[in-house]
Amino acid sequence: MTETFAExxxxxxxxxxxxxxxxxRNTTSDLADSAMRNTVSVYTDPARHAAERQKLFRETPVVACLSSDIREPGQFRTFDETGAPIVVVRGRDGEVRAFLNVCLHRGARLVRETQGKANLxxxxxxxxxxxxxxxxxxxxxxxxFTDARGASALGASKHLIAVPAAERYGLVFVQATPGSTMDIDAHLGAFGPxxxxxxxxxxxxxxxxxxKVASNWKYALDTYGEGYHFAALHKQxxxxxxxxDITVYDGFGPHHRVLFVGRELEAWLDKxxxxxxxxxxxGGIHYIFPNTILFAGAVSPGKRYYTLFRHFPGETPGETTTYKTIYAPGGVKTAEHRKEVEDAWDATAHVVATEDYVVSAEGYRNLIAMPAGSTxxxxxxxxxxxxxxxxxxxxxxxxxxxxxxNPPPLKEAAE
Ligand code: FES
Ligand SMILES: [Fe+2]
Structure with a gap:
């Protein structure tokens, strides 16, 4: 018998x-085989930053929004976060498509609202x-608009420039390069289910x-991936x-899921x-390669919302913009429920802005100051x-x- 979705x-x-x-019970955790050093230049090198902006943000599927954000035919959202001006829209046939947001007459920005619903x-x-x-x-x-013989010269101007887009598992992915091919199922692999x-x-x-944070996008992203910092940085x-002290980690190709363990789960030992x-x-996070964190849970116990954090690099390695959206799983039930979810957005933003991103900005300035070859x-x-x-x-x-x-230049202190 095939297993139902609920099972x-x-x-x-x-x-x-x-x-x-x-x-x-065993005071254990999922762990990597060994600790790992990384070179500081990974965060600060402009050449690496340029390669990331191109390869990871223009030539890789990136989450633009959730399917439910453009649920109705004609609903659209602009998607400028990768640097390319794009509009994502659900057609009358229900298909999600993406186009360069460029008018083919003389290149004006076609859709100027950030979201809405339109047939034309x-x-x-x-x-x-x-x-x-x-x-x-x-x-x-x-x-x-005719040629010398009087025939229409509009030709290639008759269709907006398409950009690969696909919808899977309630997520809308866009690959911000016109004419490129995107295989979203290969990209998601075993993470899809x-x-x-x-x-x-x-x-x-x-x-x-x-x-916004004056830090490298990966330094910002790093703060979502481990619970090791909860006791010190997020003491209150x-x-x-x-x-x-407990990480529950599962990797699925380049993506992963990390669960954070709420203290109330300690009661399970006796149940x-x-x-x-x-x-x-x-609760925990799903990391969708390369830049997206979907956090299921809340910064207070016993609540479960979905918060989407999409991190995008700026022009320089030291600028990051995080687009943060909170969703009610299963939809908003009542006005009080909506208020509760709104408050949860504020609570998470407060923690991120006053703790994680302060560390990220200060840490980034420190990385720049460290001697070449530092790790x-x-x-x-x-x-x-x-x-x-x-x-x-x-x-x-x-x-x-x-x-x-290539051991780091500084000698470790004798044990
Ligand atoms: S640029 Fe002329 S109509 Fe759009
Ligand atoms: Fe944090």
Whole structure:
């Protein structure tokens, strides 16, 4: 008999719950094989930064929004975060498409609202219009766009320039290079069925905003990947509710899932599995390569929202913009529920802005000041950081130097 979705969901959660209980009981954690040194220049080198911006943000599928953000035919959102001006729109046939947000008359920005619903996009410069499947609908005085023989010269101007787009598991992916090919199923691989379990297509957007930090985008991203820092950095905010010593890590190709262990789960040790309430209890992050964190949970215990953090590099290695959106899984139920989710956005933003991103900005300034050849080190519990940095570096064709073979210049203190 084939397993139903509900059974698969429950069994996955139960399996994770058992691993958590084992770790609590044995004071263990999922760990990498060894600690790993990384060269500081990975965060600061302008040449690496340029390669990342091109390879990871223009030539890799990137999450533009959730399917539910453009649920209705004609609903659109602009997507400028990679640097290329793009509009993502659901057509009358239900398909999600993406186009360069460029009018083909003389290049004006076609869609100037950041979101909305339209059957026709009309350029504000001279009034050319396009259907939401990209085909030109009308051009004023079109009969004057002719060649010397009087034939129409519009040709290539009759269809917006398409950019690869695909919708999977409630996520909308865009690869910000026209004419490139995108294989989203190959990209997601075994992570797809895990994302499916989140039922993102039922989630409803409640609040969004932008967090900026004067740091490298990977330094910002790193702060989402490990719970090791909860006890020190988040002493007041997260440490009262979450253990910092247990990581539950699963890698799926370049993507991963990390669960953070709420202290209330310690009570599971004295309970039968059926009484764990495992379906409402698990929180953590899904990392969608290269830049997206989907956080399931809240900075307070017992609540479960979806917060999407999409990190984008700026012009220089020291600028990052994080687009942060909170969703109500299963939709908003009541006005109070909406308020609660809005408050959760504020609470997470407060922790990120006053703690994680302060560390990120100060740390980035420090990395710049360190002598050439300096390194940082990721512990065995910072397993996700190890994988992220190895994978990102390999993907841009600039693999990390083998630090083990090139010991750092500073001698370790004698034990
Ligand atoms: S540039 Fe759009 S109509 Fe002229
Ligand atoms: Fe943090």
């Amino acid at each position: 698969r969901l429950h069994q996955t959660r139960l399996g994770l719950g058992r691993r958590i209980v084992d770790h609590i 996009f009309t350029c504000w410069f001279h009034g050319w219009s396009y259907a939401n499947d990209g085909r030109m609908a009308a051009a004023p005085e079109a009969e004057r 895990q994302l499916e379990l989140l039922e993102l297509d039922k989630a409803e957007r409640v609040k969004d905003g932008v967090l 905010t997260l440490a009262p509710y979450f253990r910092n 039968a599995e059926e009484d764990w309430g495992v379906d409402d209890a698990l 940082v080190i990721y512990g065995r519990q910072e397993i996700s950081l190890q994988n992220v940095h190895r994978t990102l570096a390999a993907a841009i064709g600039m693999p990390l130097p083998d630090i083990a073979a």
